[in-house]
Amino acid sequence: MSATNIRRAIARTPLAPVAAFPKRLANVARHDARVLRVSAKWLFTSREHHNYTYDLTALSREHLAWYVAAVCDTGVKQVRQHLAEIEKDDQLRRHLEAGIAGAARRGLADQRVRYGRRIGWYAIVRARRPAHIVETGVDKGLGSCVLAAALLRNAADGAPGRVTSLDINPEAGYLAKVEPYASVIDLVIGDSIAAIGALDRPVDMFLHDSDHSVEHERNEFTAVEPKLAPGALLLSDNATKTNVLPKYAEKTGRRFLAYRETPKAHWFPGDGIGAAW
Numbered sequence: 001m002s003a004t005n006i007r008r009a010i011a012r013t014p015l016a017p018v019a020a021f022p023k024r025l026a027n028v029a030r031h032d033a034r035v036l037r038v039s040a041k042w043l044f045t046s047r048e049h050h051n052y053t054y055d056l057t058a059l060s061r062e063h064l065a066w067y068v069a070a071v072c073d074t075g076v077k078q079v080r081q082h083l084a085e086i087e088k089d090d091q092l093r094r095h096l097e098a099g100i101a102g103a104a105r106r107g108l109a110d111q112r113v114r115y116g117r118r119i120g121w122y123a124i125v126r127a128r129r130p131a132h133i134v135e136t137g138v139d140k141g142l143g144s145c146v147l148a149a150a151l152l153r154n155a156a157d158g159a160p161g162r163v164t165s166l167d168i169n170p171e172a173g174y175l176a177k178v179e180p181y182a183s184v185i186d187l188v189i190g191d192s193i194a195a196i197g198a199l200d201r202p203v204d205m206f207l208h209d210s211d212h213s214v215e216h217e218r219n220e221f222t223a224v225e226p227k228l229a230p231g232a233l234l235l236s237d238n239a240t241k242t243n244v245l246p247k248y249a250e251k252t253g254r255r256f257l258a259y260r261e262t263p264k265a266h267w268f269p270g271d272g273i274g275a276a277w
């Protein structure tokens, strides 16, 4: 009897789980060892303690291009050009590096700029050309600057827009206070629910990225509904963790699609983008 036939015979007996155990152990150990290696390297090379930054794997970036193409009903070639546009934007990269290097809290930030899923936000803004974006949750202002960079390119193409960026922390948004990005960013400090209620212009694109509790995410979408322009796009940075946006989409007769990012060389499993339109 060959080794293969012996294995097949054992697989049909009560001994099968015991026989398979060494292989199963090796598989999980290989996976966990890789995560441990990446985690140990990160502990000593990164300074971040939340809102982690990383690049996407090549495959995840390609899936993001197709995701944006579906959400924006546009060609994937055009989206790929927009992804490349932000990745090659040296002015934005230099601005962010200088802002981080000069920040009081630079000891808790990485010098190297990595956008992760935010390149998808950029491509969405380039494709949809919104006149008014609202972003809740600013932190350093990395996302605000990415959105602003897209708005500045749209303006150069004849479709200007602004982003209202909301954060409860008075120290938030230091990267968003420098020109040319500051010229299209309205930074508002305060609780997002109150700030959304005070908005006096229709919202074409809304991005939830603040307090990621189910209740707060739901309250933001409820608060922004009467402020939305016809055909507005709603995004959530929380879509891989909660079911708030798909439920909201169903209740309001919208479509929903989610993308889950895969970070390159990072222990963090990644976030994603949820879209309702």
Ligand SMILES: C[S@@+](CC[C@H](N)C(=O)[O-])C[C@H]1O[C@@H](n2cnc3c(N)ncnc32)[C@H](O)[C@@H]1O
Binding pocket: 051, 118, 135, 136, 137, 138, 139, 140, 141, 142, 143, 144, 166, 167, 168, 169, 172, 190, 191, 192, 193, 209, 210, 211
């Ligand atoms: C994940 S960070 C935002 C990341 C940012 N959008 C980016 O692209 O890097 C979450 C932010 O939400 C803010 N936040 C938490 N609760 C909030 C609330 N109730 N209203 C407004 N901002 C809030 C925090 O201060 C924090 O800066």
